[in-house]
Amino acid sequence: MQGFFRLTILGLLVIFSGSLVAGFDLNSPLVKRKKGRGSDFPDPIPQGESAKISIPIKRAGNLILMEVQIDSIVGNLILDTGAPHLVLNKTYFRNYPLYGNVMASGITGGGGAGNQTRVSRLVVAPGLYYSDVDADIVPLGHLESRKGVKIIGLFGLNLLKRLEIEFHLDEGELIIYRLSRSGARTQVETAEEKLGKAKTIRIFLENGLLLVPVTINEKRLRFYIDTGAETNILHSGSSKKVFEKVQLSRRTMLSGTGKEQAEVLSGELSEMFVDGHSYINMDVTIANLNSLRSVYDSSIDGMLGYSFLSRRKLAINFMKGELYLWD
Amino acid sequence: MGLNHLFNLWSFKKPTSWIFLFLLCLQVIATAQPAKNPTYTLSEGEMLISIPNGCDSSLVDSLIIHYNLQDIGIKEGYQTGNWTKARQLGWVVKEVKKSMILKKSLSELSGLDELKMFLMLTSQQGEINPGYPVMIGPLGVNNFKKSELQPKFINDSLCVFQLSGFTQAEHVFISGSFNNWSTINLPLSKTNTGWDIELKIKPGKHLYKFIVDGKWMEDPNNSQWESDGFNGKNSVYYHSNVLFKIPGYLNAKKVILAGNFNDWNERELRMKLNGDAWELPVYLEDGTYGYKFIVDGTWYHDTANPNSVSDGSGGLNSIITLGKPHLFRLPGYENAGQVRLAGDFNAWNPDELNLSKVDGGWELPYVLKPGNYTYKYIVDNSWILDPSNPQTTSDNNGIVNSFVTIGANFRFVLKDHLDKKEVKLAGDFTNWEASALTMKREELGWSIQVYLSPGKHLYKYIIDGTWVTDPQNPLWEENEVGTGNSVIWQIP
Numbered sequence: 001m002q003g004f005f006r007l008t009i010l011g012l013l014v015i016f017s018g019s020l021v022a023g024f025d026l027n028s029p030l031v032k033r034k035k036g037r038g039s040d041f042p043d044p045i046p047q048g049e050s051a052k053i054s055i056p057i058k059r060a061g062n063l064i065l066m067e068v069q070i071d072s073i074v075g076n077l078i079l080d081t082g083a084p085h086l087v088l089n090k091t092y093f094r095n096y097p098l099y100g101n102v103m104a105s106g107i108t109g110g111g112g113a114g115n116q117t118r119v120s121r122l123v124v125a126p127g128l129y130y131s132d133v134d135a136d137i138v139p140l141g142h143l144e145s146r147k148g149v150k151i152i153g154l155f156g157l158n159l160l161k162r163l164e165i166e167f168h169l170d171e172g173e174l175i176i177y178r179l180s181r182s183g184a185r186t187q188v189e190t191a192e193e194k195l196g197k198a199k200t201i202r203i204f205l206e207n208g209l210l211l212v213p214v215t216i217n218e219k220r221l222r223f224y225i226d227t228g229a230e231t232n233i234l235h236s237g238s239s240k241k242v243f244e245k246v247q248l249s250r251r252t253m254l255s256g257t258g259k260e261q262a263e264v265l266s267g268e269l270s271e272m273f274v275d276g277h278s279y280i281n282m283d284v285t286i287a288n289l290n291s292l293r294s295v296y297d298s299s300i301d302g303m304l305g306y307s308f309l310s311r312r313k314l315a316i317n318f319m320k321g322e323l324y325l326w327d
Numbered sequence: 328m329g330l331n332h333l334f335n336l337w338s339f340k341k342p343t344s345w346i347f348l349f350l351l352c353l354q355v356i357a358t359a360q361p362a363k364n365p366t367y368t369l370s371e372g373e374m375l376i377s378i379p380n381g382c383d384s385s386l387v388d389s390l391i392i393h394y395n396l397q398d399i400g401i402k403e404g405y406q407t408g409n410w411t412k413a414r415q416l417g418w419v420v421k422e423v424k425k426s427m428i429l430k431k432s433l434s435e436l437s438g439l440d441e442l443k444m445f446l447m448l449t450s451q452q453g454e455i456n457p458g459y460p461v462m463i464g465p466l467g468v469n470n471f472k473k474s475e476l477q478p479k480f481i482n483d484s485l486c487v488f489q490l491s492g493f494t495q496a497e498h499v500f501i502s503g504s505f506n507n508w509s510t511i512n513l514p515l516s517k518t519n520t521g522w523d524i525e526l527k528i529k530p531g532k533h534l535y536k537f538i539v540d541g542k543w544m545e546d547p548n549n550s551q552w553e554s555d556g557f558n559g560k561n562s563v564y565y566h567s568n569v570l571f572k573i574p575g576y577l578n579a580k581k582v583i584l585a586g587n588f589n590d591w592n593e594r595e596l597r598m599k600l601n602g603d604a605w606e607l608p609v610y611l612e613d614g615t616y617g618y619k620f621i622v623d624g625t626w627y628h629d630t631a632n633p634n635s636v637s638d639g640s641g642g643l644n645s646i647i648t649l650g651k652p653h654l655f656r657l658p659g660y661e662n663a664g665q666v667r668l669a670g671d672f673n674a675w676n677p678d679e680l681n682l683s684k685v686d687g688g689w690e691l692p693y694v695l696k697p698g699n700y701t702y703k704y705i706v707d708n709s710w711i712l713d714p715s716n717p718q719t720t721s722d723n724n725g726i727v728n729s730f731v732t733i734g735a736n737f738r739f740v741l742k743d744h745l746d747k748k749e750v751k752l753a754g755d756f757t758n759w760e761a762s763a764l765t766m767k768r769e770e771l772g773w774s775i776q777v778y779l780s781p782g783k784h785l786y787k788y789i790i791d792g793t794w795v796t797d798p799q800n801p802l803w804e805e806n807e808v809g810t811g812n813s814v815i816w817q818i819p
Contacts, residue, residue: 090805139804172557
């Protein structure tokens with residue numbers, strides 16, 4: 001599958017706002033983040049007995065799916081660090097009581113109508129669950145139709161903040177570690193389980209984004225990790241030196257609402273480094289991230305998605321803000 | 328080689344030699360220049376299209392097609408010098424050093440929101456119904472390493488899957504096409520030697536994996552697998568619906584089953600001795616098949632099966648028919664010379680299926696596997712709808728055809744509304760054709776049975792011309808016209 005025809009999830013929050021069905025008016029994203037902050041919902045606390053949980057994941061295209069139970073509803077959630085918190089598919093949570101603007105936080109866009117709710121219990125695995133989790137409700141019907149699997153929502157960033165996740169995408173497995181207050185694994189580790197040769201890279205949680213320092217052609221850039229993005233994205237305003245490492249493969253026209261057509265480019269990034277670890281020939285889509293940059297007041301240069309996560313074994317400690325990369 | 332040769336031949340003292348060498352160098356320099364290919368690159372934050380003057384127009388065509396640049400009017404500009412279209416689209420066009428250069432800032436690209444909408448709406452649809460098995464040919468036979476550990480066939484709808492070992496594991500699940508690949512709803516129970524689970528299952532092909540303490544694993548006892556699309560394997564199990572059996576021949580060394588379901592292959596389907604008979608359980612799709620047994624090289628028909636036809640060599644082929652034939656019947660037309668049937672089930676071939684003349688009309692019993700089909704009759708050379716079937720649907724070109732469901736697996740019921748004149752059903756399974764399926768008025772409401780493929784389906788009722796979502800189904804989603812569609816997930 002060409003990287004170009006992939007989906008990034010943060011966009012879903014926008015795509016599937018009610019405004020989409022009214023004719024692709026994309027001016028009012030449903031889930032907005034308040035400038036300078038991530039989710040304004042309280043971070044849910046992981047509960048349960050297991051210190052280490054192995055989760056069998058499924059994939060639809062390059063989306064990472066975990067099957068969970070939310071109250072009485074069973075279905076798949078997309079692991080999506082690009083979403084600030086739990087987001088639920090309206091199809092299955094239509095009858096949940098809604099509240100809006102209660103937090104007065106600015107998370108809810110779309111004209112102030114309430115689209116927030118609270119679920120009593122979210123069970124990820126027998127030994128890992130959350131209680132009383134706040135969530136946004138948005139229509140995700142188009143996505144599950146497109147992907148052919150039942151998708152009941154997005155497992156967003158604030159659910160991960162007290163966890164460490166090891167990605168084994170080749171084996172279809174995530175290993176989740178519970179963390180102590182200091183951010184250390186609560187599991188007594190065997191020698192094999194210790195991080196071993198993994199290199200630790202400091203990452204930053206800023207404005208609800210997981211920022212990673214990246215180097216392309218000796219230029220130091222800031223990318224954020226979006227586990228819900230099916231491809232990597234590079235900001236079109238990056239410097240000439242950065243684009244020297246990009247080989248274009250295709251240009252595609254996109255029709256917006258009433259606007260003239262806009263261009264989307266896809267290509268291959270020949271080399272990128274994350275703290276000395278090289279990533280060769282990764283799919284990349286080139287986009288103008290100015291709107292995102294303005295919301296976050298941040299100098300984001302791009303987004304790292306599935307093709308980054310699947311390239312080599314890696315783990316993220318969301319509490320300490322550390323990325324571990326294995327050779 | 329050529330240059331060395333020339334240097335040897337010519338004396339450099341002669342002025343003519345120097346002139347020749349100078350000209351030669353010019354030629355070498357000229358030919359050493361990069362090929363004049365048109366290019367599309369990124370440079371200094373801009374998209375840059377470069378078309379060298381005089382370059383081959385086929386190279387320009389290739390560039391346009393490769394990068395999808397058709398809308399810019401490059402070909403027209405290159406041929407006529409008129410670049411108005413490109414300029415209207417925001418491209419700056421200049422001639423620089425014998426090349427036409429088109430530049431456009433990347434900041435004109437769409438924003439992230441639009442980009443993502445685009446990616447969503449154009450993502451390929453090939454992955455719909457991931458992991459649902461596809462039959463290649465009508466026959467499926469299992470291939471397990473240890474027969475005592477293969478799924479135990481209990482009856483047509485029940486079997487026991489087993490996993491040997493892993494007794495230290497805490498949880499083992501089975502996940503497959505039979506449970507929509509749920510990772511949590513089919514836990515195995517621990518036995519003395521491993522794990523097992525009794526499953527409700529339909530005859531047919533199934534894909535599955537085990538999940539041992541969170542880790543996916545193919546069935547280690549199953550030699551038959553397909554790629555799971557992610558560097559892993561899905562194990563393949565056929566839940567059989569036919570047991571081929573030939574009693575006796577207890578001293579035979581090799582007994583083979585052969586039929587038109589496997590092109591009469593004389594080696595492929597080896598039967599096993601079980602007590603006093605040779606047996607082979609297989610899954611066969613609906614249809615009519617001829618077969619024989621080959622006992623140590625000698626062909627025999629199945630004496631226990633009364634249905635047989637001549638094999639054309641003085642012997643008999645046994646015949647087995649699976650599935651209930653649907654009776655295509657056209658009443659009347661008693662003066663017609665010929666009535667034929669064509670539909671999407673036979674690629675609309677008009678010359679394949681002839682109806683027989685019977686009292687009061689024409690008939691053809693025909694076995695079709697479960698599905699929704701469209702068809703027409705051909706009376707002499709006129710294509711007509713089935714006059715006795717009110718169900719019709721139109722194809723993408725607006726051509727109306729008769730519609731029939733074989734092996735219906737879902738019943739839509741709309742309670743009440745008995746004061747209405749007509750209720751119809753439309754959905755993705757009828758291409759949203761408004762006049763497609765007329766529901767039947769019953770004592771308590773309206774109903775219709777259809778076949779739904781595994782996966783998600785959207786539908787609506789049309790009550791006396793008004794489209795409504797199913798009032799009895801809490802699941803619905805927004806649609807592009809601002810109303811809603813009811814949602815069903817059909818389990819395979």
